[in-house]
Amino acid sequence: MPRPPFILLLSACVALGACAPSLDIPPPPDIQPVLDAFDAPTADVRAEIMGETDDRIARASENITESLLLRRLLDIIESVRAGLDDAIDDGDLSANGDEYSNPNGVVDIISICPGWDLQAPEPDVANGTIDLTMLLVEGRISPEVWGTVEGCRFLVNDREWSFDGGVTVHFGDVVDVETDLNQLVVTFVVEGTLRLGELSFELAESARISAGGRLEILIQLADRRTFVYFFEPDEIIQGIRDITGVFGCSLENRECDKGSDGFFW
Protein backbone atom coordinates (compact mmCIF):
# COMPACT_ATOMS: atom_id res chain seq x y z
CA MET A 1 0.00 0.00 0.00
CA PRO A 2 1.52 3.29 -1.03
CA ARG A 3 2.27 5.55 1.88
CA PRO A 4 0.46 8.85 1.91
CA PRO A 5 2.61 11.93 1.34
CA PHE A 6 3.19 12.61 4.98
CA ILE A 7 5.56 15.40 4.21
CA LEU A 8 2.55 17.29 2.92
CA LEU A 9 0.71 16.41 6.11
CA LEU A 10 3.63 17.74 8.10
CA SER A 11 3.62 20.96 6.15
CA ALA A 12 -0.09 21.36 6.76
CA CYS A 13 0.37 20.69 10.46
CA VAL A 14 3.13 23.25 10.82
CA ALA A 15 1.21 25.77 8.76
CA LEU A 16 -1.81 25.25 10.96
CA GLY A 17 0.27 25.95 14.02
CA ALA A 18 1.97 28.91 12.43
CA CYS A 19 -1.40 30.40 11.56
CA ALA A 20 -2.36 30.59 15.21
CA PRO A 21 -3.41 34.15 15.95
CA SER A 22 -0.71 36.48 17.21
CA LEU A 23 -1.06 39.89 18.74
CA ASP A 24 0.02 42.71 16.51
CA ILE A 25 0.12 45.95 18.44
CA PRO A 26 -0.10 48.75 15.90
CA PRO A 27 1.74 52.00 16.52
CA PRO A 28 -0.58 54.94 17.19
CA PRO A 29 -0.52 57.89 14.82
CA ASP A 30 1.82 60.68 15.83
CA ILE A 31 -0.14 63.84 16.52
CA GLN A 32 2.47 65.43 18.75
CA PRO A 33 2.78 68.46 16.44
CA VAL A 34 -0.95 69.07 16.93
CA LEU A 35 -0.64 68.76 20.69
CA ASP A 36 2.34 71.10 20.69
CA ALA A 37 0.46 73.62 18.58
CA PHE A 38 -2.47 73.61 20.99
CA ASP A 39 -0.15 74.15 23.92
CA ALA A 40 2.05 76.73 22.25
CA PRO A 41 0.52 78.48 19.24
CA THR A 42 2.98 80.40 17.11
CA ALA A 43 0.95 83.00 15.25
CA ASP A 44 0.36 86.62 16.30
CA VAL A 45 -3.22 87.07 15.15
CA ARG A 46 -4.09 90.33 13.42
CA ALA A 47 -6.91 91.58 11.25
CA GLU A 48 -5.41 90.18 8.10
CA ILE A 49 -5.24 86.67 9.54
CA MET A 50 -8.80 86.82 10.84
CA GLY A 51 -10.01 88.06 7.48
CA GLU A 52 -8.51 84.94 5.87
CA THR A 53 -9.70 82.44 8.44
CA ASP A 54 -13.04 83.61 9.89
CA ASP A 55 -15.18 81.66 7.43
CA ARG A 56 -13.21 78.51 8.05
CA ILE A 57 -13.50 78.93 11.81
CA ALA A 58 -17.24 79.53 11.64
CA ARG A 59 -17.81 76.56 9.35
CA ALA A 60 -15.73 74.21 11.45
CA SER A 61 -17.45 75.31 14.62
CA GLU A 62 -20.87 74.92 13.07
CA ASN A 63 -20.14 71.46 11.69
CA ILE A 64 -18.66 70.20 14.91
CA THR A 65 -21.30 71.57 17.24
CA GLU A 66 -24.33 70.76 15.09
CA SER A 67 -23.29 67.26 14.05
CA LEU A 68 -22.05 66.38 17.54
CA LEU A 69 -19.55 64.15 15.78
CA LEU A 70 -16.81 64.57 18.36
CA ARG A 71 -19.26 64.02 21.18
CA ARG A 72 -20.45 60.81 19.53
CA LEU A 73 -16.89 59.49 19.21
CA LEU A 74 -16.13 60.34 22.83
CA ASP A 75 -19.31 58.66 24.03
CA ILE A 76 -18.36 55.42 22.29
CA ILE A 77 -14.88 55.45 23.74
CA GLU A 78 -16.24 56.30 27.18
CA SER A 79 -18.69 53.37 27.02
CA VAL A 80 -15.81 51.01 26.26
CA ARG A 81 -13.83 52.57 29.06
CA ALA A 82 -16.70 51.85 31.44
CA GLY A 83 -16.80 48.25 30.20
CA LEU A 84 -13.10 47.86 30.83
CA ASP A 85 -13.58 49.36 34.27
CA ASP A 86 -16.05 46.54 35.03
CA ALA A 87 -13.65 43.90 33.72
CA ILE A 88 -10.48 45.27 35.27
CA ASP A 89 -10.14 45.25 39.04
CA ASP A 90 -6.98 46.60 40.65
CA GLY A 91 -5.18 46.19 37.34
CA ASP A 92 -6.35 42.58 36.81
CA LEU A 93 -8.47 41.83 33.74
CA SER A 94 -10.99 39.04 34.24
CA ALA A 95 -11.37 37.09 31.03
CA ASN A 96 -11.45 33.45 29.86
CA GLY A 97 -12.32 32.42 33.40
CA ASP A 98 -8.92 33.66 34.46
CA GLU A 99 -7.26 36.87 35.55
CA TYR A 100 -4.54 38.71 33.68
CA SER A 101 -2.51 41.11 35.75
CA ASN A 102 -1.71 44.58 34.36
CA PRO A 103 -2.35 43.49 30.77
CA ASN A 104 -0.70 45.08 27.75
CA GLY A 105 -2.62 44.80 24.53
CA VAL A 106 -5.03 46.14 22.01
CA VAL A 107 -8.73 46.89 22.23
CA ASP A 108 -10.46 46.88 18.85
CA ILE A 109 -13.70 48.82 19.18
CA ILE A 110 -16.48 48.26 16.70
CA SER A 111 -19.62 50.34 16.79
CA ILE A 112 -22.50 50.16 14.35
CA CYS A 113 -23.94 53.59 13.72
CA PRO A 114 -27.57 54.15 14.71
CA GLY A 115 -28.74 55.26 11.27
CA TRP A 116 -31.59 57.60 10.45
CA ASP A 117 -34.46 55.30 11.38
CA LEU A 118 -35.07 55.47 15.10
CA GLN A 119 -37.67 52.72 14.81
CA ALA A 120 -35.21 50.18 13.42
CA PRO A 121 -35.49 47.01 15.54
CA GLU A 122 -31.81 46.16 15.55
CA PRO A 123 -28.42 47.53 14.52
CA ASP A 124 -27.78 47.49 10.79
CA VAL A 125 -24.27 47.51 9.39
CA ALA A 126 -25.64 49.36 6.37
CA ASN A 127 -25.80 52.42 8.64
CA GLY A 128 -22.02 52.45 8.78
CA THR A 129 -19.42 51.60 11.38
CA ILE A 130 -16.89 53.24 13.60
CA ASP A 131 -13.72 51.15 14.03
CA LEU A 132 -11.34 52.38 16.68
CA THR A 133 -8.14 51.04 18.19
CA MET A 134 -7.25 51.58 21.83
CA LEU A 135 -4.12 50.37 23.55
CA LEU A 136 -3.87 48.95 27.04
CA VAL A 137 -0.67 49.73 28.91
CA GLU A 138 -0.34 47.72 32.10
CA GLY A 139 -4.06 47.74 32.58
CA ARG A 140 -4.44 51.44 31.82
CA ILE A 141 -5.64 53.18 28.67
CA SER A 142 -3.01 54.63 26.37
CA PRO A 143 -3.49 58.33 25.48
CA GLU A 144 -4.33 57.68 21.82
CA VAL A 145 -7.42 56.12 20.32
CA TRP A 146 -7.64 56.13 16.55
CA GLY A 147 -9.51 54.61 13.66
CA THR A 148 -11.87 55.06 10.76
CA VAL A 149 -15.49 55.95 10.28
CA GLU A 150 -17.19 54.42 7.26
CA GLY A 151 -20.52 55.68 6.02
CA CYS A 152 -21.69 56.43 9.54
CA ARG A 153 -25.27 57.66 9.61
CA PHE A 154 -26.75 59.38 12.63
CA LEU A 155 -29.54 61.77 13.51
CA VAL A 156 -29.07 65.02 15.38
CA ASN A 157 -32.24 67.01 16.02
CA ASP A 158 -33.94 65.07 13.19
CA ARG A 159 -31.25 66.08 10.75
CA GLU A 160 -29.60 63.30 8.76
CA TRP A 161 -25.84 63.43 9.10
CA SER A 162 -23.18 61.06 7.85
CA PHE A 163 -19.41 60.97 8.04
CA ASP A 164 -16.58 59.13 6.31
CA GLY A 165 -13.03 59.61 7.39
CA GLY A 166 -10.27 59.07 9.87
CA VAL A 167 -10.15 60.11 13.50
CA THR A 168 -7.55 60.31 16.22
CA VAL A 169 -8.41 61.06 19.82
CA HIS A 170 -5.85 61.99 22.46
CA PHE A 171 -6.37 62.21 26.24
CA GLY A 172 -3.11 63.90 27.09
CA ASP A 173 -1.70 61.06 29.19
CA VAL A 174 -2.23 57.43 30.14
CA VAL A 175 -5.67 57.10 31.70
CA ASP A 176 -6.82 54.84 34.53
CA VAL A 177 -9.84 52.75 33.57
CA GLU A 178 -11.76 54.32 36.46
CA THR A 179 -11.40 57.83 35.00
CA ASP A 180 -14.44 59.38 33.33
CA LEU A 181 -13.13 60.55 29.96
CA ASN A 182 -15.66 63.39 29.91
CA GLN A 183 -13.68 65.02 32.71
CA LEU A 184 -10.54 65.26 30.62
CA VAL A 185 -9.31 67.69 27.99
CA VAL A 186 -9.63 65.62 24.82
CA THR A 187 -7.95 66.45 21.52
CA PHE A 188 -9.45 65.28 18.23
CA VAL A 189 -7.87 65.17 14.79
CA VAL A 190 -10.55 64.52 12.23
CA GLU A 191 -10.23 64.30 8.48
CA GLY A 192 -13.02 63.28 6.13
CA THR A 193 -16.32 64.20 4.56
CA LEU A 194 -19.28 65.30 6.61
CA ARG A 195 -22.65 65.22 4.91
CA LEU A 196 -25.97 66.77 5.81
CA GLY A 197 -28.59 65.69 3.34
CA GLU A 198 -27.36 66.88 -0.03
CA LEU A 199 -24.70 69.13 1.47
CA SER A 200 -21.15 67.95 1.80
CA PHE A 201 -18.32 69.47 3.86
CA GLU A 202 -14.71 68.51 3.83
CA LEU A 203 -13.61 68.35 7.43
CA ALA A 204 -9.92 68.51 8.26
CA GLU A 205 -9.78 69.88 11.74
CA SER A 206 -7.99 69.56 15.00
CA ALA A 207 -10.17 70.38 17.96
CA ARG A 208 -10.23 70.10 21.71
CA ILE A 209 -13.11 69.64 24.07
CA SER A 210 -12.68 70.29 27.76
CA ALA A 211 -14.72 69.04 30.68
CA GLY A 212 -16.66 72.28 30.86
CA GLY A 213 -17.70 71.97 27.22
CA ARG A 214 -15.27 74.52 25.86
CA LEU A 215 -14.46 73.88 22.20
CA GLU A 216 -11.06 74.87 20.81
CA ILE A 217 -10.24 74.73 17.09
CA LEU A 218 -6.65 74.74 15.91
CA ILE A 219 -6.02 76.93 12.88
CA GLN A 220 -2.87 76.41 10.85
CA LEU A 221 -1.90 79.16 8.41
CA ALA A 222 -0.26 78.66 5.04
CA ASP A 223 3.14 79.47 6.56
CA ARG A 224 2.45 76.79 9.23
CA ARG A 225 2.01 79.26 12.06
CA THR A 226 -0.83 78.28 14.35
CA PHE A 227 -3.38 79.76 16.71
CA VAL A 228 -6.40 78.48 18.63
CA TYR A 229 -9.93 79.86 18.41
CA PHE A 230 -12.16 78.85 21.31
CA PHE A 231 -15.88 78.86 22.08
CA GLU A 232 -17.30 78.62 25.57
CA PRO A 233 -20.39 76.39 25.92
CA ASP A 234 -22.79 79.28 25.56
CA GLU A 235 -20.99 80.31 22.36
CA ILE A 236 -21.35 83.88 23.41
CA ILE A 237 -17.88 84.01 24.83
CA GLN A 238 -15.32 83.38 22.12
CA GLY A 239 -11.67 84.14 21.85
CA ILE A 240 -8.24 83.47 20.54
CA ARG A 241 -5.16 81.98 22.12
CA ASP A 242 -2.06 82.95 20.18
CA ILE A 243 1.60 83.56 20.84
CA THR A 244 0.79 86.79 22.64
CA GLY A 245 -1.79 85.32 25.02
CA VAL A 246 -5.56 84.97 25.30
CA PHE A 247 -8.07 87.57 24.20
CA GLY A 248 -11.73 87.84 23.34
CA CYS A 249 -13.15 87.88 19.81
CA SER A 250 -16.50 87.81 18.07
CA LEU A 251 -16.96 86.26 14.65
CA GLU A 252 -20.36 87.86 14.35
CA ASN A 253 -19.08 91.36 15.10
CA ARG A 254 -15.78 90.69 13.33
CA GLU A 255 -13.74 92.20 16.12
CA CYS A 256 -11.10 91.13 18.61
CA ASP A 257 -10.24 92.79 21.88
CA LYS A 258 -6.48 92.53 22.06
CA GLY A 259 -6.03 95.25 24.61
CA SER A 260 -4.45 98.27 23.00
CA ASP A 261 -4.03 96.21 19.83
CA GLY A 262 -7.72 95.46 19.36
CA PHE A 263 -8.85 95.26 15.77
CA PHE A 264 -11.75 94.79 13.39
CA TRP A 265 -11.65 92.92 10.12
Add this chain to the structure above:
Amino acid sequence: MRQRLRRLLLVALLATVVTGSMGLQPPPARAYHSYKTRLLDSTAYSLYRREFRIGLMKFSYGMFNWLQLSTYTLPWIAGAALEQVAPNLELKSTFFNRRRLALSLSFEFAEGGVESTEIDNGELTTSTVNYLVFVTGLTSSVRINSNISTHLGGVFTGTDVAGGSEPTGNEVRGVAVVNMLQIWGMLEWRLSPVVALTMTVRWLPYVSDTVARANLEIDDNTGAIIGIQVEVFDLKNAFAAIPGAVFSWERANIRIGVGYGDFFVESVGLVVPASIVRNISAEFDVFVRF
Protein backbone atom coordinates in the same frame (compact mmCIF):
# COMPACT_ATOMS: atom_id res chain seq x y z
CA MET B 1 23.03 -51.67 13.46
CA ARG B 2 20.02 -51.14 11.26
CA GLN B 3 17.82 -50.53 14.30
CA ARG B 4 20.22 -47.95 15.67
CA LEU B 5 20.39 -46.26 12.31
CA ARG B 6 16.65 -46.36 12.00
CA ARG B 7 16.30 -44.70 15.42
CA LEU B 8 18.83 -42.06 14.53
CA LEU B 9 16.99 -41.31 11.32
CA LEU B 10 13.69 -41.11 13.18
CA VAL B 11 15.11 -38.68 15.74
CA ALA B 12 16.63 -36.59 12.98
CA LEU B 13 13.36 -36.56 11.11
CA LEU B 14 11.39 -35.53 14.18
CA ALA B 15 13.90 -32.84 14.98
CA THR B 16 13.68 -31.55 11.46
CA VAL B 17 9.91 -31.51 11.53
CA VAL B 18 9.77 -29.71 14.84
CA THR B 19 12.37 -27.19 13.86
CA GLY B 20 10.77 -26.64 10.50
CA SER B 21 7.39 -26.19 12.13
CA MET B 22 8.74 -23.52 14.36
CA GLY B 23 10.12 -21.71 11.36
CA LEU B 24 6.83 -21.86 9.46
CA GLN B 25 4.62 -20.55 12.27
CA PRO B 26 4.78 -16.81 13.04
CA PRO B 27 6.70 -16.38 16.27
CA PRO B 28 4.57 -15.26 19.23
CA ALA B 29 4.71 -11.48 19.73
CA ARG B 30 7.32 -10.68 22.28
CA ALA B 31 8.18 -7.35 23.76
CA TYR B 32 11.73 -8.16 24.62
CA HIS B 33 14.20 -5.62 23.37
CA SER B 34 15.37 -6.96 20.05
CA TYR B 35 16.41 -5.86 16.60
CA LYS B 36 12.80 -5.80 15.48
CA THR B 37 10.99 -4.96 18.68
CA ARG B 38 12.09 -1.48 19.57
CA LEU B 39 11.20 1.07 22.17
CA LEU B 40 8.11 2.98 21.11
CA ASP B 41 8.17 6.08 23.32
CA SER B 42 10.47 8.91 22.29
CA THR B 43 11.64 6.97 19.24
CA ALA B 44 10.83 6.83 15.56
CA TYR B 45 9.50 3.28 15.81
CA SER B 46 5.85 2.26 15.69
CA LEU B 47 3.86 -0.85 16.40
CA TYR B 48 3.72 -3.45 13.71
CA ARG B 49 0.53 -4.28 11.91
CA ARG B 50 -2.18 -5.63 14.20
CA GLU B 51 -0.06 -5.13 17.28
CA PHE B 52 -1.62 -3.60 20.36
CA ARG B 53 -0.24 -1.56 23.17
CA ILE B 54 -2.54 -1.20 26.16
CA GLY B 55 -1.15 0.76 29.03
CA LEU B 56 -1.71 3.09 31.89
CA MET B 57 -0.81 6.16 29.85
CA LYS B 58 -1.56 5.19 26.28
CA PHE B 59 -3.55 2.83 24.04
CA SER B 60 -2.08 2.12 20.61
CA TYR B 61 -2.85 -0.07 17.63
CA GLY B 62 -0.72 -0.78 14.61
CA MET B 63 -2.91 -0.25 11.58
CA PHE B 64 -0.04 -0.96 9.24
CA ASN B 65 3.61 -1.69 9.77
CA TRP B 66 4.27 2.02 9.29
CA LEU B 67 1.17 3.58 10.88
CA GLN B 68 0.20 3.56 14.52
CA LEU B 69 -3.01 4.96 16.00
CA SER B 70 -2.98 6.03 19.65
CA THR B 71 -4.96 7.76 22.31
CA TYR B 72 -3.65 8.96 25.65
CA THR B 73 -5.58 7.88 28.71
CA LEU B 74 -4.90 10.85 30.97
CA PRO B 75 -7.14 13.36 29.12
CA TRP B 76 -9.95 10.80 29.07
CA ILE B 77 -9.65 10.11 32.79
CA ALA B 78 -9.39 13.78 33.68
CA GLY B 79 -12.29 14.56 31.37
CA ALA B 80 -14.45 11.87 32.92
CA ALA B 81 -13.66 13.19 36.39
CA LEU B 82 -14.63 16.70 35.31
CA GLU B 83 -17.71 15.38 33.51
CA GLN B 84 -16.42 16.65 30.18
CA VAL B 85 -14.94 14.05 27.87
CA ALA B 86 -11.59 15.04 26.41
CA PRO B 87 -10.98 13.07 23.23
CA ASN B 88 -7.51 12.87 21.82
CA LEU B 89 -6.00 11.03 18.90
CA GLU B 90 -2.46 10.54 17.65
CA LEU B 91 -1.25 9.26 14.33
CA LYS B 92 2.37 8.18 14.15
CA SER B 93 3.97 6.99 10.96
CA THR B 94 7.39 5.46 10.66
CA PHE B 95 7.75 6.43 7.06
CA PHE B 96 11.38 5.44 6.76
CA ASN B 97 13.04 2.46 8.41
CA ARG B 98 16.09 1.03 6.76
CA ARG B 99 19.30 -0.27 8.16
CA ARG B 100 20.31 1.95 11.02
CA LEU B 101 18.01 4.90 10.44
CA ALA B 102 14.31 5.32 11.12
CA LEU B 103 12.21 8.44 10.71
CA SER B 104 8.71 9.10 11.92
CA LEU B 105 6.11 11.79 11.79
CA SER B 106 3.29 12.20 14.25
CA PHE B 107 0.25 14.36 14.62
CA GLU B 108 -2.00 14.56 17.63
CA PHE B 109 -4.97 16.60 18.66
CA ALA B 110 -6.65 16.81 22.02
CA GLU B 111 -9.82 18.64 22.86
CA GLY B 112 -11.49 19.13 26.16
CA GLY B 113 -13.11 21.45 28.59
CA VAL B 114 -13.15 22.37 32.21
CA GLU B 115 -16.10 23.83 34.04
CA SER B 116 -16.12 25.11 37.56
CA THR B 117 -18.79 26.71 39.66
CA GLU B 118 -18.17 28.94 42.61
CA ILE B 119 -20.01 31.35 44.82
CA ASP B 120 -18.70 34.88 44.70
CA ASN B 121 -20.34 37.50 46.91
CA GLY B 122 -23.40 35.31 47.23
CA GLU B 123 -23.74 34.89 43.49
CA LEU B 124 -23.25 31.64 41.63
CA THR B 125 -20.66 32.02 38.89
CA THR B 126 -19.85 29.35 36.35
CA SER B 127 -16.53 29.44 34.54
CA THR B 128 -15.88 27.34 31.48
CA VAL B 129 -12.61 26.80 29.68
CA ASN B 130 -12.41 24.80 26.46
CA TYR B 131 -9.06 23.85 24.99
CA LEU B 132 -7.76 22.50 21.73
CA VAL B 133 -4.21 21.23 21.53
CA PHE B 134 -2.50 20.02 18.40
CA VAL B 135 0.94 18.47 18.44
CA THR B 136 3.20 17.73 15.49
CA GLY B 137 6.38 15.74 15.89
CA LEU B 138 9.30 14.62 13.77
CA THR B 139 11.66 11.96 15.12
CA SER B 140 14.78 10.21 13.98
CA SER B 141 16.26 7.06 15.49
CA VAL B 142 19.75 5.83 14.72
CA ARG B 143 21.16 2.48 15.77
CA ILE B 144 24.81 3.05 16.57
CA ASN B 145 25.29 -0.63 17.24
CA SER B 146 23.27 -3.54 18.56
CA ASN B 147 23.19 -2.07 22.06
CA ILE B 148 23.19 1.67 21.65
CA SER B 149 20.71 3.86 19.81
CA THR B 150 20.17 7.58 19.71
CA HIS B 151 16.89 9.28 19.16
CA LEU B 152 16.33 12.93 18.29
CA GLY B 153 13.11 14.79 17.73
CA GLY B 154 11.20 18.02 17.60
CA VAL B 155 7.66 18.65 18.76
CA PHE B 156 5.57 21.67 17.91
CA THR B 157 2.54 22.29 20.11
CA GLY B 158 -0.22 24.73 19.38
CA THR B 159 -2.84 25.53 21.98
CA ASP B 160 -6.11 27.39 21.83
CA VAL B 161 -8.01 28.02 25.03
CA ALA B 162 -11.44 29.60 25.03
CA GLY B 163 -13.43 30.43 28.08
CA GLY B 164 -15.42 32.85 30.07
CA SER B 165 -17.51 33.36 33.12
CA GLU B 166 -21.20 33.95 33.51
CA PRO B 167 -23.11 35.64 34.86
CA THR B 168 -20.97 38.70 35.30
CA GLY B 169 -21.59 42.41 35.18
CA ASN B 170 -19.80 42.47 31.87
CA GLU B 171 -19.36 39.13 30.21
CA VAL B 172 -15.84 38.82 28.94
CA ARG B 173 -15.14 35.68 26.99
CA GLY B 174 -12.18 34.92 24.84
CA VAL B 175 -9.37 32.80 23.58
CA ALA B 176 -5.80 32.32 24.69
CA VAL B 177 -3.14 30.97 22.37
CA VAL B 178 0.34 29.71 23.03
CA ASN B 179 2.66 27.84 20.71
CA MET B 180 5.84 26.10 21.70
CA LEU B 181 8.63 24.13 20.09
CA GLN B 182 10.37 21.34 21.98
CA ILE B 183 13.63 19.68 21.01
CA TRP B 184 14.51 16.41 22.69
CA GLY B 185 17.09 13.68 22.54
CA MET B 186 17.36 10.24 24.06
CA LEU B 187 20.25 7.84 24.42
CA GLU B 188 19.23 4.20 24.67
CA TRP B 189 21.56 1.56 25.97
CA ARG B 190 20.36 -2.03 25.98
CA LEU B 191 21.81 -4.02 28.75
CA SER B 192 19.82 -7.13 27.94
CA PRO B 193 16.68 -8.19 26.07
CA VAL B 194 14.77 -7.10 29.16
CA VAL B 195 16.51 -3.98 30.36
CA ALA B 196 17.29 -0.82 28.48
CA LEU B 197 18.65 2.30 30.11
CA THR B 198 17.69 5.66 28.76
CA MET B 199 18.83 9.21 29.18
CA THR B 200 16.38 11.79 27.89
CA VAL B 201 16.98 15.50 27.59
CA ARG B 202 14.21 17.91 26.67
CA TRP B 203 14.46 21.60 25.88
CA LEU B 204 11.97 24.30 24.99
CA PRO B 205 13.81 26.89 22.87
CA TYR B 206 10.71 28.64 21.60
CA VAL B 207 7.50 29.72 23.30
CA SER B 208 5.28 32.20 21.57
CA ASP B 209 3.93 35.20 23.34
CA THR B 210 0.78 34.10 25.01
CA VAL B 211 -2.08 35.92 23.42
CA ALA B 212 -5.42 36.11 25.11
CA ARG B 213 -8.40 37.51 23.31
CA ALA B 214 -11.61 38.51 24.98
CA ASN B 215 -14.88 39.88 23.69
CA LEU B 216 -16.42 42.79 25.54
CA GLU B 217 -20.07 43.54 24.82
CA ILE B 218 -20.99 47.16 25.51
CA ASP B 219 -24.47 47.41 24.05
CA ASP B 220 -26.41 46.31 20.98
CA ASN B 221 -24.38 48.62 18.76
CA THR B 222 -20.93 48.54 20.29
CA GLY B 223 -18.49 45.82 21.17
CA ALA B 224 -14.79 45.43 21.61
CA ILE B 225 -12.23 42.69 21.09
CA ILE B 226 -9.46 42.81 23.63
CA GLY B 227 -6.16 41.24 22.67
CA ILE B 228 -3.58 41.09 25.40
CA GLN B 229 -0.10 39.70 25.71
CA VAL B 230 0.39 37.85 28.91
CA GLU B 231 3.20 35.83 30.33
CA VAL B 232 1.50 33.31 32.57
CA PHE B 233 4.71 31.40 33.08
CA ASP B 234 8.24 31.97 31.87
CA LEU B 235 8.60 28.76 29.89
CA LYS B 236 11.22 29.71 27.36
CA ASN B 237 14.31 27.52 27.68
CA ALA B 238 12.50 25.09 29.98
CA PHE B 239 14.46 21.86 30.12
CA ALA B 240 14.56 18.47 31.76
CA ALA B 241 17.16 15.74 32.04
CA ILE B 242 15.65 12.37 32.86
CA PRO B 243 17.61 9.17 33.35
CA GLY B 244 15.38 6.16 33.14
CA ALA B 245 14.89 2.55 32.24
CA VAL B 246 12.53 0.40 30.23
CA PHE B 247 11.87 -3.17 31.28
CA SER B 248 10.36 -5.40 28.63
CA TRP B 249 9.24 -8.96 29.14
CA GLU B 250 7.26 -11.18 26.90
CA ARG B 251 4.32 -8.83 26.92
CA ALA B 252 4.58 -6.53 29.90
CA ASN B 253 6.62 -3.35 29.84
CA ILE B 254 7.50 -0.82 32.47
CA ARG B 255 8.99 2.53 31.71
CA ILE B 256 10.27 4.68 34.54
CA GLY B 257 12.43 7.72 34.86
CA VAL B 258 13.02 10.49 37.36
CA GLY B 259 15.06 13.54 36.62
CA TYR B 260 15.56 17.21 37.11
CA GLY B 261 13.88 20.17 35.52
CA ASP B 262 10.52 21.20 34.18
CA PHE B 263 7.83 18.60 33.73
CA PHE B 264 7.07 17.85 30.08
CA VAL B 265 3.56 16.40 29.73
CA GLU B 266 4.08 14.14 26.76
CA SER B 267 0.40 13.38 26.16
CA VAL B 268 -0.44 16.98 25.33
CA GLY B 269 2.97 18.38 24.46
CA LEU B 270 2.81 20.99 27.20
CA VAL B 271 5.18 21.92 30.02
CA VAL B 272 4.63 22.42 33.71
CA PRO B 273 7.23 24.80 35.16
CA ALA B 274 9.81 23.42 37.53
CA SER B 275 8.69 25.85 40.21
CA ILE B 276 5.38 24.02 40.43
CA VAL B 277 6.73 20.48 40.39
CA ARG B 278 9.74 21.31 42.57
CA ASN B 279 12.20 20.56 39.75
CA ILE B 280 11.10 16.92 39.55
CA SER B 281 10.53 15.67 36.03
CA ALA B 282 9.34 12.11 35.63
CA GLU B 283 8.38 9.50 33.08
CA PHE B 284 6.24 6.51 33.87
CA ASP B 285 4.14 3.99 32.06
CA VAL B 286 3.06 0.39 32.43
CA PHE B 287 1.73 -1.37 29.35
CA VAL B 288 1.37 -4.66 27.59
CA ARG B 289 2.34 -5.15 24.01
CA PHE B 290 0.99 -8.00 21.99
